[in-house]
Amino acid sequence: MTALSIARLITPPGRTTRGSVKLDSVDLLPLSEKSMRSVRGAKIAFVFQDPMTALNPVLTIGTQITETIRAHKKVSGGEARKIALEWLERVHIALPEHRFNQYPYELSGGMRQRVMLAIAFSCEPDLLIADEPTTALDVTVQAQILDIIEELKSRMGAAVLLITHDMSIVAEKCDRVIVMYAGQIVEESPVAELFGNPCHPYTRALLRSVPDVWAKQESAGHFQYLAGQPPRLIARQIPGGCAFNPRCPERFARCTVDSPSLYELSPGKSGRCLLLEPGVALADNKSISIGDQ
DSSP: OHHHHHTTOOOTTOOOOSOOOEETTEESTTSOHHHHHHHBTTTEEEEOSOHHHHSOTTSOHHHHHHHHHHHHSOOOHHHHHHHHHHHHHHTTOSSHHHHHTOOGGGSOHHHHHHHHHHHHHTTOOSEEEEESTTTTOOHHHHHHHHHHHHHHHHHHTOEEEEEOSOHHHHHHHOSEEEEEETTEEEEEEEHHHHHHSOOSHHHHHHHHTSOOTTSOGGGTTOOOOOOSOOOOGGGTOOOSSSTTGGGOTTOBGGGGTOOOOOEEEETTEEEOOGGGSTTOOGGGSOBOOGGGO
C-alpha cells in the first residue's frame, strides 16, 4: 500500500488521506492525473510480484516494451524496437529478437521477470519500486534477478525501493532498512546496524525466525515463531496502545494504553517502542505476559 501510494495507484474507495510524496522536491499528491502519467514509467517504475499477471497475456513481449518506450520518449516505432532489443540484452535474455515476438506464457518465470525489468528500466527512471521481485523463483534465478537490479541501478544511478520478507536479501542487497508492522514504521536503520543491534521487539522476532543452518542437530528444524496474528487493517481491527502489543514478548502495562512515537536513537536510526522512550527502562515498568490479555 505504501508503494502504491507513492505512485498514486490506490484505487477507490481507497485514498491517501494525509502526508506528502516528494520526488526531486516535487510533491506528487497534488499533481493532476495527466501529470502523474508522465511520472509513472519515466521517473518511477514498478516491478510487480507476479510477472505473469503484470504482463498482458495477449500482447507480445516486444509490443509491451515498445509501448512503454513510446509513451515516454519521442521515438519512431523502429527506434523503439531497437531500444527494446537493447534492453532485452541488458537483462541477459538470450536470443532477444526471438523473445521479442513471443508471448508471456512462452517464457519461464525468471524470463518474465527479466522482461519486467527491461520494461521498468527502459525509460531510465529515477526510482524503481520492486515488490517481492524474486517470489516463486528458484534460488539461482533469484540471485540472477537481484544481480541485474544491482547492475542496472549502479549503471543508471537510480534508487531502488525493495519490498521483501526475505531477511537474507535485505542483508545482502540493501543499504537502509525500514521495518513496518500494521502499516507503521517500527524501525529504521542502516542495514549493518539493524542486524547487529535491532532495537524493536518485532525486528528481533523477525531475525530470530530465520532458520540457522549451523544450529545443533537437536535444535534443527525448530523455528522460533511469533505467536498470534497481525491485525486486520482492512477491518480496522487495530488494538489500543501499541499495535504490536498483543504479540510482543517484551510488553508492559503502558503498551496497551499508550501509542509510541518514532524515537530517533542516533543519526539514521529510529524505533517506535515505549521501551525506547527517553528516560524509560524495562526495570521501571511492570511487564505482563502474552497470556494476560
